[in-house]
Amino acid sequence: MVNETNPGVTPGNGAESNFTPFVELDRQTWARLSNEITSPLGLEDILRLRGLGDELNLDEVREVYLPLSRLLSLYVAAAGELHAATTTFLGEQRTRTPFVIGVAGSVAVGKSTTARVLRELLSRWPDTPNVELVTTDGFLYPNDELERRGLMQRKGFPESYDRRRLLRFVSEVKSGADEVRAPWYSHLTYNIVPDREVVVRRPDVLIVEGLNVLAPARTRADGRSGLALSDFFDFSIYVDAKTSYIEQWYVQRFQSLRSGAFANPQSYFHRYASLTDDESRETALGIWKRINEPNLMANVLPTRGRAQLVLTKEADHSVRRMLLRKT
Ligand SMILES: Nc1ncnc2c1ncn2[C@@H]1O[C@H](COP(=O)(O)OP(=O)(O)O)[C@@H](O)[C@H]1O
Numbered sequence: 048m049v050n051e052t053n054p055g056v057t058p059g060n061g062a063e064s065n066f067t068p069f070v071e072l073d074r075q076t077w078a079r080l081s082n083e084i085t086s087p088l089g090l091e092d093i094l095r096l097r098g099l100g101d102e103l104n105l106d107e108v109r110e111v112y113l114p115l116s117r118l119l120s121l122y123v124a125a126a127g128e129l130h131a132a133t134t135t136f137l138g139e140q141r142t143r144t145p146f147v148i149g150v151a152g153s154v155a156v157g158k159s160t161t162a163r164v165l166r167e168l169l170s171r172w173p174d175t176p177n178v179e180l181v182t183t184d185g186f187l188y189p190n191d192e193l194e195r196r197g198l199m200q201r202k203g204f205p206e207s208y209d210r211r212r213l214l215r216f217v218s219e220v221k222s223g224a225d226e227v228r229a230p231w232y233s234h235l236t237y238n239i240v241p242d243r244e245v246v247v248r249r250p251d252v253l254i255v256e257g258l259n260v261l262a263p264a265r266t267r268a269d270g271r272s273g274l275a276l277s278d279f280f281d282f283s284i285y286v287d288a289k290t291s292y293i294e295q296w297y298v299q300r301f302q303s304l305r306s307g308a309f310a311n312p313q314s315y316f317h318r319y320a321s322l323t324d325d326e327s328r329e330t331a332l333g334i335w336k337r338i339n340e341p342n343l344m345a346n347v348l349p350t351r352g353r354a355q356l357v358l359t360k361e362a363d364h365s366v367r368r369m370l371l372r373k374t
């Protein structure tokens with residue numbers, strides 16, 4: 048079933064209308080698209096995908112993410128044709144620049160998993176063997192700077208990032224720079240690692256994943272608006288779910304990290320490794336309610352209607368509904 052729909056536009060943002068730029072596809076319709084696709088995945092690829100997360104359901108990969116990777120490969124080809132038209136017009140011989148995809152959504156909604164699956168799938172398509180993935184946490188200010196600015200309890204809020212540096216990074220990649228460097232954030236030490244960086248060398252596709260990648264441009268002191276990160280995106284995806292589900296996923300992930308990353312003495316959260324189920328639930332809920340949920344409500348959710356594709360997940364992480372922008 049394909050419906051014209053408007054829920055991608057957040058109520059209250061002044062854009063309500065009977066007309067909508069989105070078309071809604073239910074899972075069946077979307078999944079049927081995969082029947083016509085010759086899968087670029089072999090057995091080895093499937094085993095590798097499973098390694099990305101124990102819970103990753105391979106039907107989900109086939110029915111949801113494979114058609115999505117096909118759609119994206121069509122967009123990449125179309126962008127290549129547009130690029131060729133521009134170079135013909137200019138009488139130049141410029142080579143294509145990377146196709147940039149933004150992946151947005153709340154903490155714990157599954158952005159990283161979605162981005163990693165897409166990376167694997169896209170790299171199987173003939174036109175896009177080289178896919179790089181960058182997360183925006185590398186652009187958080189280091190903890191000492193966050194402390195100085197009084198932002199340690201606001202990690203993930205737009206002001207906790209060096210937004211100018213992030214914008215310059217994506218703009219340089221999109222402009223075709225040979226080598227672009229980004230800082231690296233460790234979830235273990237909960238801080239930027241000074242002597243480590245990410246180097247991006249003209250990939251076919253760059254996926255930029257992060258809470259605020261669809262945030263609108265900032266208004267400068269002189270009242271003029273600058274560029275937004277999404278001005279450099281060729282495609283964008285918002286991963287969506289009910290807030291109560293995301294809260295549950297956040298708590299579950301936190302609890303399972305007790306025997307994983309938190310067990311490492313170097314972990315910033317090492318003191319949480321020995322918490323009981325009830326204690327860890329309470330601690331995780333505290334962080335969720337104090338930092339991540341307010342950020343979702345104030346900054347992340349309002350950007351949903353700016354995405355080109357909204358994927359809505361159910362409690363079991365299965366994507367049930369897709370809203371695709373027609374324009
Ligand atoms: N498609 C999926 N199937 C099953 N579990 C998933 C899926 N996507 C995410 N998860 C689980 O949900 C939690 C949050 O996912 P993650 O990708 O780390 O979120 P984010 O990057 O948005 O913080 C993790 O525990 C992850 O294993």
Ligand SMILES: CC(C)(COP(=O)(O)O)[C@@H](O)C(=O)NCCC(=O)O
Nearest residue numbers: 154182183184202203257258334338
């Ligand atoms: C590092 C994050 C801000 C996510 O950053 P992103 O890659 O989305 O830019 C987030 O995972 C986080 O650590 N939030 C702070 C609160 C918490 O510990 O959950």
